[in-house]
Amino acid sequence: MIEYWNPLMERMPVDELEKMQENKLKNLVNYVYQHSDFYKKRFDEAGVKPEDIQTLDDLKKLPFTYKSDLRDTYPTGMFCVPNEQLTRFHVSSGTTGKPTVVGYTKNDIHAWNTSLARALTSIGLGRGDIIQVSYGYGLFTGGLGLHYGAEEVGSTVLPTSSGNTEKQLDLMQDLGSTAIACTPSYFLFMSEVANQNGISIQNDTKLKAGIFGAEPWSEEMRSRIEEATGIKAYDIYGTSELSGPLCTECQFQEGIHIWADMFLLEVIDPETGEQLGDGERGELVITTLAKEALPLIRYRIGDITIINKEPCKCGRTHPRIMRVLGRADDMLIVRGINVFPGQVESVLMTIPEVGEHFMIIVDRVNELDTMTIQIEMTDEAFSDKVNDIIGLEKKVQAALKNVLNLAVKVELVEKGTIPRSMGKAKKVIDNRKL
Ligand code: DLL
Numbered sequence: 001m002i003e004y005w006n007p008l009m010e011r012m013p014v015d016e017l018e019k020m021q022e023n024k025l026k027n028l029v030n031y032v033y034q035h036s037d038f039y040k041k042r043f044d045e046a047g048v049k050p051e052d053i054q055t056l057d058d059l060k061k062l063p064f065t066y067k068s069d070l071r072d073t074y075p076t077g078m079f080c081v082p083n084e085q086l087t088r089f090h091v092s093s094g095t096t097g098k099p100t101v102v103g104y105t106k107n108d109i110h111a112w113n114t115s116l117a118r119a120l121t122s123i124g125l126g127r128g129d130i131i132q133v134s135y136g137y138g139l140f141t142g143g144l145g146l147h148y149g150a151e152e153v154g155s156t157v158l159p160t161s162s163g164n165t166e167k168q169l170d171l172m173q174d175l176g177s178t179a180i181a182c183t184p185s186y187f188l189f190m191s192e193v194a195n196q197n198g199i200s201i202q203n204d205t206k207l208k209a210g211i212f213g214a215e216p217w218s219e220e221m222r223s224r225i226e227e228a229t230g231i232k233a234y235d236i237y238g239t240s241e242l243s244g245p246l247c248t249e250c251q252f253q254e255g256i257h258i259w260a261d262m263f264l265l266e267v268i269d270p271e272t273g274e275q276l277g278d279g280e281r282g283e284l285v286i287t288t289l290a291k292e293a294l295p296l297i298r299y300r301i302g303d304i305t306i307i308n309k310e311p312c313k314c315g316r317t318h319p320r321i322m323r324v325l326g327r328a329d330d331m332l333i334v335r336g337i338n339v340f341p342g343q344v345e346s347v348l349m350t351i352p353e354v355g356e357h358f359m360i361i362v363d364r365v366n367e368l369d370t371m372t373i374q375i376e377m378t379d380e381a382f383s384d385k386v387n388d389i390i391g392l393e394k395k396v397q398a399a400l401k402n403v404l405n406l407a408v409k410v411e412l413v414e415k416g417t418i419p420r421s422m423g424k425a426k427k428v429i430d431n432r433k434l
Contacts, residue, residue: 002251002314003126005118005153009261010316014309017260017317022056024289025264029053029062032295035080038073039297059264059287060275064298070100070241079103081293091139092240102141102240103293109148111290112243115259116149122250122257122314123209123234125179127154130206132172134182134190135214136423137161141244142214146181149245155179162186162422165193172205181211181236181245184221185425188356191229192420195379202230211236213245215424216326216342220349222253224356237324239301241294242286252313255320262290265319266298267307270328281306283328284321302327304340332362332428334369337406341427344373347403353381353392357418362430369432372409373400376418 004010012020029050032039043049046063053061070078079086086103093099104112125131131150135142143161150157158177160168168190172180180187187210194201201207210225213236225233237256238246242263247256258265266275267282276282284303288296304325312320325340332339341360348354355376363370375396383389393410400408419426 003121005121012317014317020261021264026053028289028295032080038078062298064300065296066300071098074098075101079293080295081105086293090141090240105292108291108293111262113148113152115246115262117152119248120149120153123248124251125155129155129178130158130176131155132158132160132177132180134160134162134168134180134186141240145244165190169194169199176206178206179209180207183214183424184212184217185421187212189420207231209234213237216324218342218346218349220346224349241296250314255308255322257316257318257320260318264289265307278307278309304328334362334371334406339404347399351396351399353377359418360428362432364432372411374411374413374418376413376415
């Protein structure tokens with residue numbers, strides 16, 4: 001049976017949804033123009049007034065906003081409400097410059113929880129489920145976001161945060177967690193620790209679902225996780241600027257439903273900024289339709305994806321985004337060829353002897369780019385015979401060449417060499433940027 005959190009909203013006919021979006025967009029442009037000096041200036045510079053926006057098609061007239069705008073107006077220069085109306089802050093890690101600060105009113109938090117309650121319902125979670133939240137708690141949005149979303153939907157939360165993996169596994173068994181929310185990388189690490197301790201996720205726990213996101217991961221990785229652990233692995237997407245973790249796939253696992261009453265989606269050509277059609281791959285741009293503290297207009301997240309407006313088997317009418325390849329700036333250009341780390345993962349995961357952990361190392365040697373992929377063997381395939389090792393390296397090299405059209409060096413490393421991650425994994429070392 002298909003369950004909905006808010007059936008009327010989730011199955012609203014598309015034309016009604018679009019009418020609602022249009023009204024919300026008109027209100028939004030008036031709201032930001034009145035409440036934010038930043039937006040007023042941005043609109044004035046672009047020569048656009050709120051009354052110019054009457055239809056969804058007029059969205060194109062509005063200027064983009066960027067992560068750099070949030071940094072340039074640090075900490076709260078883009079906010080539309082004074083601090084005393086805020087219920088919470090979250091702050092991004094700021095590894096690539098000044099951190100970005102996101103603020104939430106009570107209504108913003110409620111909308112965030114609602115978004116997740118709809119999503120969790122769509123994957124069959126609710127009352128009676130114990131959701132172990134192993135995303136980091138704190139300034140990162142993952143932990144607290146899932147925490148309150150899980151409470152909203154009526155599940156019981158086990159707020160383990162990330163780390164302390166053996167204890168997590170004990171609690172998972174003792175309290176009977178039925179779902180886990182963490183990065184796919186952390187779940188891989190957790191499964192490895194479980195194996196080392198003789199715990200079978202499939203037989204010794206009640207886990208039935210994983211809510212995995214915050215970093216790119218591939219369909220092939222999904223198959224591996226599902227086969228090895230017997231759980232259903234669901235993709236969850238969000239960014240701190242939009243609130244945090246927000247939307248998941250439904251039970252059919254064919255793209256992530258983005259709630260149209262909360263967000264307006266576009267995909268653009270990253271070079272020209274032109275809107276692309278549904279089904280075309282490009283850079284995701286989102287306009288928030290329901291946020292009070294920090295509404296974002298045509299926000300260039302930078303993630304590469306495809307919008308799918310085809311009806312979904314689940315009956316939800318809200319559009320879907322297909323697996324996110326990563327941010328445009330995660331793309332590596334190696335000898336003129338574009339490579340996303342996720343593409344490498346997709347190829348590696350089809351080779352049974354290759355384990356789940358890998359590292360991409362890019363270098364420049366004598367003016368020429370080189371790419372080395374370090375891999376570990378699975379326990380089942382492990383061999384220390386030179387011939388086997390060379391054979392596997394060649395097999396991986398050929399598979400990568402076939403798909404990426406790029407000659408790479410493959411290096412088999414000892415198990416455990418590649419750093420394990422409890423949060424977002426670092427899968428690339430680009431020495432050209434040092
Ligand atoms: O990672 C929010 C989140 C927490 C999402 C927990 C899902 C689960 P940020 O730290 O701001 O927020 O990073 C957002 O992570 O722009 C994508 O590049 C990437 N990302 C997030 N989810 C996915 C996903 C959180 N499912 C950035 N697939 C985004 C691919 C993802 N990339």
